[in-house]
Amino acid sequence: MLDTDRLRSTILLRYLQGLATFHLGQLTTSLQLFRELERDAENIQFRKRVIRSHWASEPDGKPKVFTGTVDRIFDDQPKGFVYVEELRCRIQFIPLDFLRGRELKKNDPIGSFHIAFNFIGPIADPITKPQHSKPIK
Numbered sequence: 001m002l003d004t005d006r007l008r009s010t011i012l013l014r015y016l017q018g019l020a021t022f023h024l025g026q027l028t029t030s031l032q033l034f035r036e037l038e039r040d041a042e043n044i045q046f047r048k049r050v051i052r053s054h055w056a057s058e059p060d061g062k063p064k065v066f067t068g069t070v071d072r073i074f075d076d077q078p079k080g081f082v083y084v085e086e087l088r089c090r091i092q093f094i095p096l097d098f099l100r101g102r103e104l105k106k107n108d109p110i111g112s113f114h115i116a117f118n119f120i121g122p123i124a125d126p127i128t129k130p131q132h133s134k135p136i137k
Contacts, residue, residue: 011040015119019054022122027089034121052116052125063114068124070095070108082110082124091115093124 014037022030055063071090073080081090098110116125 007040011037011119014040015117018121019117022056022117027087031089031091031121038120052118052123054117055125056115056117056122065112065127066115066124067112068110070104070106070110072106073104080104082113084115084124091122091124092120097126098124 014033018030018033018037021027021033056066057063066084066086068082068084070093071081071083073095078096079092079094082093083090093110093113095104098104098113104110110124110126112127114125114127115122117123
């Protein structure tokens with residue numbers, strides 16, 4: 001097996017470990033695993049690292065619904081952090097996903113959302129995507 005293949009397998013296993021620890025309520029461990037995973041996936045330019053692949057869910061398989069407030073928005077990047085009330089921690093979010101016709105700022109509520117996972121970590125995922133423009137006819 002090539003070194004790159006071995007590294008990809010290790011990354012996949014750590015991703016699954018991050019998911020499992022999140023669902024077991026071990027948030028500190030999960031977030032640390034995802035920080036390490038983000039760095040390693042970036043180093044080998046893992047293309048699927050930003051694709052949302054899994055969602056935090058209820059025992060019946062339906063996505064859990066969370067609420068939160070804006071904790072930070074970066075001026076130089078299209079991302080920020082949202083404080084998740086139910087988890088009492090912050091996770092990444094993309095402000096453009098939650099604009100709904102207004103500019104977000106610190107402490108603004110972002111409404112209900114799901115938590116999705118990619119190889120960068122948990123990310124707030126809006127239940128419905130806002131319409132940024134009208135369709136072309």
